[in-house]
Amino acid sequence: MKHTYDAIVVGAGPAGSAAALTMARDGLKVALLERGNFPGEKNMFGGVLHRLTALEDVFPDFWDQAPWERHIVQKNLSFLTEGATFNVSYDSEEANTPPYNGYTIFRPKFDRWLASEAVKAGATLLTCSTVDDVIRENGKIVGVTLLRDNAELRAPVIIAADGVLSFVAKKAGLRRAKFKTSNQGVCIKALIDMPKEVIDDRFGLVREQGASREIVGCTAGVRGGTFLYTNYDSLSLGMVLELESLNEHGKTPYDLLNALMQQPQMAKLLKGGRLLEYSAHLVPKGGYEMMPELVGDGIMVAGDAAAFCIITGLNLEGINLAAQSGVLAGKTAIEAHQQNDFSKSSLSGYRKKLEDSFVLQDLKLYRRTPHMLHNNRIYSQYPELVCNVMDEIYRIDGKPKETMTKMLLSKVKETVGLKNMLSDVYSGWRAL
Numbered sequence: 001m002k003h004t005y006d007a008i009v010v011g012a013g014p015a016g017s018a019a020a021l022t023m024a025r026d027g028l029k030v031a032l033l034e035r036g037n038f039p040g041e042k043n044m045f046g047g048v049l050h051r052l053t054a055l056e057d058v059f060p061d062f063w064d065q066a067p068w069e070r071h072i073v074q075k076n077l078s079f080l081t082e083g084a085t086f087n088v089s090y091d092s093e094e095a096n097t098p099p100y101n102g103y104t105i106f107r108p109k110f111d112r113w114l115a116s117e118a119v120k121a122g123a124t125l126l127t128c129s130t131v132d133d134v135i136r137e138n139g140k141i142v143g144v145t146l147l148r149d150n151a152e153l154r155a156p157v158i159i160a161a162d163g164v165l166s167f168v169a170k171k172a173g174l175r176r177a178k179f180k181t182s183n184q185g186v187c188i189k190a191l192i193d194m195p196k197e198v199i200d201d202r203f204g205l206v207r208e209q210g211a212s213r214e215i216v217g218c219t220a221g222v223r224g225g226t227f228l229y230t231n232y233d234s235l236s237l238g239m240v241l242e243l244e245s246l247n248e249h250g251k252t253p254y255d256l257l258n259a260l261m262q263q264p265q266m267a268k269l270l271k272g273g274r275l276l277e278y279s280a281h282l283v284p285k286g287g288y289e290m291m292p293e294l295v296g297d298g299i300m301v302a303g304d305a306a307a308f309c310i311i312t313g314l315n316l317e318g319i320n321l322a323a324q325s326g327v328l329a330g331k332t333a334i335e336a337h338q339q340n341d342f343s344k345s346s347l348s349g350y351r352k353k354l355e356d357s358f359v360l361q362d363l364k365l366y367r368r369t370p371h372m373l374h375n376n377r378i379y380s381q382y383p384e385l386v387c388n389v390m391d392e393i394y395r396i397d398g399k400p401k402e403t404m405t406k407m408l409l410s411k412v413k414e415t416v417g418l419k420n421m422l423s424d425v426y427s428g429w430r431a432l
């Protein structure tokens with residue numbers, strides 16, 4: 001079976017559907033290939049969806065239509081030890097007017113909806129269609145083969161939007177055959193059912209307001225972090241853990257997540273909730289240094305497949321970068337059709353567009369962050385330091401007090417060490 005299109009997009013995640021939508025709206029004949037039974041079936045994330053300006057430009061009523069759960073008005077950063085929590089909270093009325101700055105969503109709903117918008121624009125969505133390989137002729141990529149029915153699909157331009165492991169980019173020779181385990185995070189998430197009113201009371205929310213919490217600590221020393229997000233009537237609690245560090249510590253993600261759920265302050269937030277499901281996924285955490293080649297003859301790489309993900313510990317951004325890169329790849333494919341030139345040099349306009357956008361500018365800005373987050377002290381000593389200091393500040397027990405400076409210095413010496421702290425502040429300052 002052979003079919004011919006103007007463009008083939010592999011993967012109906014946010015990057016792929018955004019690319020397909022852009023090209024279909026311009027009249028190109030587009031095939032959007034998805035291995036799942038429906039877009040989103042194979043996908044999970046935290047998750048907070050940040051503003052998708054590229055898609056807001058494509059259809060202005062984007063946020064009226066997109067299926068979201070709650071909009072985030074309250075952002076928290078917590079340091080956790082086995083028995084204590086220190087929480088910094090930011091709550092803003094300004095975040096209470098649409099379009100909001102962040103929305104919790106479920107991927108099976110969101111991805112399905114976004115792909116259906118691409119279909120409405122004219123793209124052909126083929127589900128249960130796993131791409132097995134690329135077709136090469138005279139050194140150029142001219143199509144893909146599917147696992148199903150030995151099918152061959154041909155197009156002068158392919159967009160690899162097949163996620164973090166991107167076999168398409170690998171088969172096209174655009175990324176290294178093996179990943180460094182320090183560049184990959186495994187994420188495990190528990191979805192916890194909880195009545196809306198309980199969530200509202202517990203987190204101090206009204207109407208469709210939501211809260212997000214990024215958490216440092218309680219990972220048994222494994223490099224990684226935790227998130228807790230409010231959905232309409234459920235909570236998403238998850239951990240993003242570096243594969244190399246998990247291996248070094250001989251820990252499993254589910255043991256760490258189960259232990260976290262027992263931590264006293266966490267247990268209070270989860271009390272009465274009912275575990276609905278566990279899910280897991282990889283996340284590219286190597287940032288700019290992990291990026292593959294973005295363009296080849298007849299092919300471009302977008303979204304997680306291109307490692308477009310930013311993890312700072314305060315935010316996790318991926319979908320916004322994926323959608324933006326998908327739109328830019330789609331626009332480049334449209335230009336390539338106008339010029340009837342699908343060579344690497346013609347498609348290199350894609351890289352230029354990414355460089356002019358927040359995608360590559362932000363990835364470059366945060367290129368030192370993965371290295372900074374490789375520091376083991378962040379995951380055990382700093383949460384301990386913060387909670388010990390707060391304990392000392394709030395302890396009034398009839399004993400004479402020290403000056404704040406003296407107390408802080410002695411706690412720093414006890415836990416992290418002064419020299420280490422100065423060096424960590426310096427690398428944090430350079431990385432963020």
Ligand SMILES: Cc1cc2nc3c(=O)[nH]c(=O)nc-3n(C[C@H](O)[C@H](O)[C@H](O)COP(=O)(O)OP(=O)(O)OC[C@H]3O[C@@H](n4cnc5c(N)ncnc54)[C@H](O)[C@@H]3O)c2cc1C
Pocket residue numbers: 010011012013014015016033034035036039040042043044045046047048049050129130131132161162163164167187188189238240281282283302303304305308309316317318319320322
């Ligand atoms: C636990 C976790 C929490 C996260 N939290 C956030 C967050 O809060 N905010 C945020 O913005 N980002 C977050 N991210 C990152 C975000 O999920 C990704 O950056 C984003 O999904 C990338 O989109 P994509 O379209 O590039 O890839 P994906 O969403 O991975 O989509 C790829 C698609 O390709 C399909 N596919 C794969 N291989 C093939 C094949 N061979 N043939 C056909 N189809 C194929 C897959 O089934 C999938 O539908 C998180 C990620 C994880 C894992």
